[in-house]
């Protein structure tokens with residue numbers, strides 16, 4: 001009996017992955033053949049191909065903006081933010097995407113900082129962000145037992161982002177109060193960014209935080225995502241394209257009312273970019289257990305951003 005368990009798990013994972021490819025990639029691609037006039041006629045008006053993205057709400061509320069992803073360590077941009085980062089950076093959305101990384105990732109040894117900084121630039125290039133738009137700071141020390149000063153983070157953001165009225169809308173994206181895994185560096189970034197937004201209220205910037213997932217949700221592979229996508233497709237067909245908010249979450253309750261939030265679902269193409277950025281870009285981080293983490297983690301295919309102001 002017991003020796004069957006691994007093969008049983010493997011079957012569940014394979015089935016779930018195939019179902020996910022159908023729901024996230026095949027169905028939207030087939031649908032776009034019927035809904036996009038440009039694809040039907042093969043005459044294209046814009047320089048960007050009509051890409052069918054799965055976000056809730058649709059179309060994406062973040063467009064024509066300058067978007068700052070504020071992360072703690074090289075690789076956070078892939079391990080936690082890749083669905084939202086890749087989606088927001090798609091040319092059709094007209095955003096300028098900037099990455100601000102608060103440490104060089106030198107917790108193991110100082111000499112690692114240079115390698116991991118270079119890897120972050122490499123990963124960003126794979127994700128479609130050129131080096132000019134990547135800022136890596138070495139003033140904050142990477143470490144599981146290090147809390148970063150909230151006022152220092154606020155002042156650093158003031159220097160990088162600037163304050164006051166800007167021509168284009170400015171959006172800041174960072175961790176939430178639980179920092180994905182209660183990592184003190186991530187939580188410090190949340191507190192520092194909130195501090196920045198509160199101090200410079202008149203700047204009119206929007207702040208979104210990445211909702212931390214509970215343990216079971218985090219390692220749900222594509223199982224939970226499949227249920228959500230399935231319900232979404234069905235409701236779109238049945239209600240004939242009426243916008244319906246995907247609201248299914250079996251493990252957590254959203255108890256924050258009236259806040260706008262955005263859900264991002266990667267498709268196979270976006271997931272492939274994330275794997276490339278992680279496995280090739282952040283080569284030094286690919287110890288054996290990371291491969292398992294990458295496959296099972298829900299953050300690679302799903303992001304839930306919650307607007308805080």
Ligand SMILES: *[C@@H]1O[C@H](CO)[C@@H](O)[C@H](O)[C@H]1NC(C)=O
Pocket residue numbers: 063064094
């Ligand atoms: C973004 O800019 C493009 C080009 O200027 C424009 O066509 C589009 O309507 C804008 N989108 C939004 C949401 O303002």
Ligand SMILES: *[C@@H]1O[C@H](CO)[C@@H](O)[C@H](O)[C@H]1NC(C)=O
Pocket residue numbers: 095096097098128129130132133
């Ligand atoms: C990088 O920043 C420049 C200047 O703000 C901007 O024009 C460009 O679109 C950005 N690149 C990306 C990929 O967002």
Ligand SMILES: *[C@@H]1O[C@H](CO)[C@@H](O)[C@H](O)[C@H]1NC(C)=O
Pocket residue numbers: 143145146
């Ligand atoms: C954090 O932990 C490391 C080793 O675990 C130690 O060398 C370092 O001094 C600690 N830093 C702080 C600020 O406590």
Ligand SMILES: *[C@@H]1O[C@H](CO)[C@@H](O)[C@H](O)[C@H]1NC(C)=O
Pocket residue numbers: 244245247254256257258
């Ligand atoms: C989704 O959840 C929000 C907040 O819990 C609620 O206000 C909204 O009505 C829900 N939408 C649907 C379609 O159930």
